[in-house]
Amino acid sequence: MDERRIGSLRFTIDFSQPLYEQILSQMRSLIAKGEIDVGEKIPSVREMAHELKINPNTVMHAYQELERDGLTEKRRGQGTFVTNSVTQIRHFKERLALDYTREFLLNMRNLGFRPDEIEAYLEKLTHGKGGL
């Protein structure tokens, strides 16, 4: 587990997942939660690679996925910027939320849980002592 600060952003890298996926998911989260502003510049490929001590190609991989998500736009010679479209970001969140929820429901149903049981279980876990 390795933690690095890049500008005002905090990144945590380990070896449990592919590096580019870790960058991708953390960047998605930062943008989705508005911790990076709309239109704001994100760290350059080279800076990110240098700070995280990984290869620029690996960062590139993550950044290309971000653009496919519609979350960023690249400007040659300038850098990579979060999209100005709040709508784009909202759509991304809706898309991913739907994916996550469907996967969760499928997993639980494969264990034999019925829809009402799933809701009850989630509620119990959410409201339980200790939270989460």
Place this chain on the structure above:
Amino acid sequence: MDERRIGSLRFTIDFSQPLYEQILSQMRSLIAKGEIDVGEKIPSVREMAHELKINPNTVMHAYQELERDGLTEKRRGQGTFVTNSVTQIRHFKERLALDYTREFLLNMRNLGFRPDEIEAYLEKLTHGKGGL
């Protein structure tokens, strides 16, 4: 997408995931839902490999995980059997349900959803027209 019947069991194999993981998750589901009875014999490594047209070693991999889950017991010269312990199976379901739910909550929170929003979203999706 390839579908095979092995005895009374139905298996579906594709190339979206590692083969042993597909066997593992489908077998887990069959046992968890009681579609294979407690104490019942499951297909032999060789039979499964032959029917699914894959390598016995790959089936072995999945079966070893099943045993680590506490869902099966192996008897040399006889075969692999679902555990007789209903408690074991219940514990496995509780363990996995907790994992799935925690992962789901983490994913949603990373998108900026608050706990009450997550519950509301799940409920909306579950009770919506079309189901699932």
Place this chain on the structure above:
DNA sequence: GAAGTGTATTATTTGATATAATACACTTGA
């Protein structure tokens, strides 16, 4: 003892992941 079990070993292939080194195209600003 033959047939069917799980198990172990060794070798090989394939694809995803990551690194490395380099070069090119574009933009900005001194």
Place this chain on the structure above:
DNA sequence: TCAAGTGTATTATATCAAATAATACACTTC
């Protein structure tokens, strides 16, 4: 103008997980 900083592309290499292949061994049942 040109240096510095951007994204991009290419080629080569290394590593590891996943899967296959071929065999052999130990055990159980009939």
